[in-house]
Structures are given as C-alpha cells and as structure tokens.
Amino acid sequence: MKKYFFCFVAFSTFTFLANAQSKVFKEVGDEIRTQIQPIRQDQSLVGYLTLSQLEKASEDSFNYRLVIMDENLNDIGKLEFREQNLDLQAVAFDQDVICLGYFKSNLHGKTYKTKNLFEAAKSAGTSAVLLQFLTLDGKIVKSAFIKTSAKVEGTTLYNSKANRAKMQLAKSIQVSNVSQKGFTCFFEDDKQGSLAAFDASGTQLWKKELAGKTLHEYILASGDDVYLLSQHTDREEGGWEVKGYGFATASEYDKMELKDKQGNALKVLGYGNNPVTGKPYLSGTVINPKTGGSPTVKGLTKSPYLGVFTVDLNEHSRKDYKETYSYWNDKSSPGISTKGRIEQSHTYPYLNQSFKDYKGNTVFVGSSVIKKTRWGAIATGVVLSPLIVITPLIWANTGFSKYRATNSDVLMQTPEGSLNVQAPIAGNVSGDLARWNPAGVGILKTFSRVTNTDTKSDYVVVDDIKDIVIYNLNQKKIMRTIPHKDGNVRTGVLPAKDGHIMIVEYNKKEKSTRISIEQI
DSSP: OOSSOOOOOOBSOOOBOOBTTEEEEEOOOSSOEEEEEEEEETTEEEEEEEEEEEEESSSSOEEEEEEEEETTSOEEEEEEEEESEEEEEEEEEETTEEEEEEEEESSTTOEESSHHHHHHHHTTOOEEEEEEEEETTSOEEEEEEEEOOOEEEEEEOTTSSOEEEEEEOSEEEEEEEETTTEEEEEEEOSSOEEEEEEETTSOEEEEEEEOSOEEEEEEEEETTEEEEEEEETTOSSOOEEEEEEETTTOOBOOOEEOBOTTOOBEEEEEEEEOTTTOOEEEEEEEEOTTTOSSOBTGGGGGOOEEEEEEEEOOSSSGGGOEEEEEESTTSOSTTBOTTOOBTTTTEEEEEEEEEEOTTSOEEEEEEEEEEEEOHHHHHHHHHTTTSTTHHHHHHHHHOSEEEEEOSBEEEEEOTTOOEEEOOOBOOOOOOOBOTTSBHHHHTOOEEEEEEETTTTEEEEEEEOSSEEEEEETTTTEEEEEEESEETTEEEEEEEOSTTEEEEEEEETTTTEEEEEEEEO
16 A cells, blocks of 8 residues: 555444454444554555543543554554543554554543633643554553644534534644654644654654645655645645655755746645655646636636646755656647547546556546536527526526536656556546536545555556446556445445555444455
C-alpha cells in the first residue's frame, strides 16, 4: 500500500471473532468509542491499531485500551492506560517503534447545563499534541507533549439549553517515519503550524513554528529529508507551494511556488516518492486562469484546465527540479481537444488522482462527464415560443444540454512529456447532473491506488456510484467488481498491505462490521 491511505471507523464497542486475515466488529453498547488506524512505514501499510475509549476514570480522564495488530489483523500487542479525552489522529512505525499522534484536551465532549456555564469554563480549556512511542508488544518507550492553542466551541444540544464543548486543531496531526532515523510530526492550531522531528527513542530533535494560515498541509518523508506541501487559503484549486527540510539539522531547502513557466497556477493531485528514483514528486493539472478555479459540471466543458504536469524534486536546489508539462490547449496532445475533451469517447475528464508508475510515467485517473443536447427543452421552448416570458425561464433553468457521469478516464504522461490517452475504465452511469453542481460533488466517484511491489503492478480502485471496480493498469482490464449494497450488507474497499485490499462489510441487520484482507 502506498501513499494517502487513511482509515477511521467508529463503533460503539465491539467483540472480535477472528479468522485468518479477517475480523468481525460487533456493536454491543453506546458508551464505548473505538478508532482503527493503519500503521504505516515508508508510506506503506504494515499493520493496524485500535484505540478504545472505555469508562470514565474520573471527571477529567478515561480508561483506554490499545490493541496492535499486524498486517493480517493478528493481535501482537496491547496497552491499557488512563488519560484525558484523546483523539488518535496518526500512526507511524520505524525501527521497531510505533509513534502515535493524539490530540488531547480537557474540555472536549463535556456538557454544560447553560451557555453561560460553558462560557465560564472556556478560559480553563487546555490542549496539547501527545506523541506516544511504543514497542510492538505495547510498552511505552516515551511520551512527548506539545502545547497547542486550540479553538473551543459550544454546540447547543437539540431542544435543550445545554452546551457540549468542542475543541479541535485547525489541521489534524500528521505523523510519518523517516526511514531508520525517527519520526516527523505536523499540526496547525489557531495561531500557527508546527513541524517537529523526533528520534526513534522519542527525543525531540527540533521544532519549527510556521507562520500563516493555510487551507491544506501535507508532510512527506523522503530519504534524509522532510517535505511540506501547503495550499494558501486565498486561492481555490491553486495556491500550492512545497518546501524541504533536512531531518537531522532542520536546514531549509529552496521553496517552490507551484506555477508553470507562463505563470499559470497548478492543482496538485499526486504527492509522493518516485518508485524508480526514490525522490519526491508532485503532479496534477495546469489551471486555466480564465475558466479555472472550482469548476461546475457544466464548467468542465469550458476548458478549466490547460494540461497536466509533473515536478520531480531531484535535489535540494530549485535549479535541479525537473518540470514536465503536457498541454492540450496548444494541440500537442493527440486524442484530446483544446478544451480537454477525450475525442474517442466525447467525454470531459475531471482528474482526481495522479501517481508515478514503475516505468517513470505519471498516471492520471478521474471521473468522466459526457455532454448531450437536451432536445426536449429545445422542443418545449419552440412550442411555447409565443409566450416570450415563459420560454426564457424554461431555458434558463434547464439549459440546452444535459450532463452525466460515465466511465473513468486514464491519461499517461511519459518522462519526456508525451501525453497518451489510455483505455477508459468501464463503470456506472449516473442520472442527469445539475449543471451548476461543483464538479467534485456531482461526479460521485473517488479513486485510490494499490500496488504490488513484487510484480511492479499498479491497480486503481474506483469507488463508483453503485459498484467498486478494481482495475489493473498494467493489463488494462477490470480484475473484480463488487456491489456497494447486497441486501442488508453495505461494502467498501480500501487499500491494505502490498498487493492487497481491505474489504469492509457492514451488516445493518446484525449491526456488525466484517473487515477482511484479500489479495488482488
């Protein structure tokens, strides 16, 4: 399993019924909350961890049970401890040590009878990032605390004057291992972002305070370095920049504002380490400054993007970054019109994700929208044309075109910059989409990647409208189709360990969830 895997499942409580590479989680109460998180090493999944918040130990603390599982869901370690309200947000593994990142607060979840009582309690609110370093069998090696300035809000309970306190960070905790060296941690509170480094024993090496608020931040460990990808809040799809830091010394490398050579903003879809070189890269689309931003379904047909890009961060200096651009608005990409339409299928792609394959190519995958003429609206308008007021209203509301989500598109950019249209991934067709809907909402598909490092194969998991489709990019064929719903069972699929997927089946009637790890 490679980058960007995050799994969170909330249950009231559960009991385990173990089989080889599968477990059943049964709901048996309302007071106990459980989280499940993947354990990652070098952006690959190596195990799982569950944290159960048990009964209250005191007014300000809870009892917790933590269970460590290997990549096949077998229990290998256990820890029971007492703490304030905790939210487990990130987990990483390196040198036989697991690093857990919690948000810790003394007010979150507490209920106050009136708003005045809540306001009086706000001043006593404290919060921190708690980093816990554990052995595989569940023994605590060390704990580290970083004080935070977290926002406190009060939510009025339904049909009541009571207020429930809510404390949270502006950006959730991210933790990553730096191979054979330790861990890096990022979070953002109400004042600033913080980036910190720890060795494998849990000793803090350094901490940087990052000024300015951002819309998104993502960390990436690569070799001896840590990279931070940021998006500014004053932009829509653009406004990205990336900067690197040396893990051992906190030395800062050249920052790159993500724009092409004409000054067009870039939208980032992929961020990770190149499987061929091991160096970090970014990839995505080039935003059209005239029609881009946050396109609607109709807007996808108006050329919101000019092409795609890949940036390879080969060294620490800006002059050593390799930038590769493939444009379709200049007619240099066969099979794609200047407006970004796939000519063979007559569809407009809304690219959702990109990544590097084992041959050095950058693969782009995304939803596909087809535009057709709405003959009924035209005919109605012609018939009612004597009614000068009614006809424009009909056309204004319905338009002359209709839009539907259809198959998933695949584009491939070679290291030299050639852009090739691949065979589409067959999928579900939606009903008519409202033309003013945001493209990211109306297309109704999401994508994730699974790899097999032994066979150097890449798979795309398409979470489609009705089905889940697993597609082999190397063989260009669908390997498996799984319906989302079958009777009382609702199914989801997530990437798991290398060459495997996690199938999550929720049985509404039995109030149970079965998680199984299966090879592709």
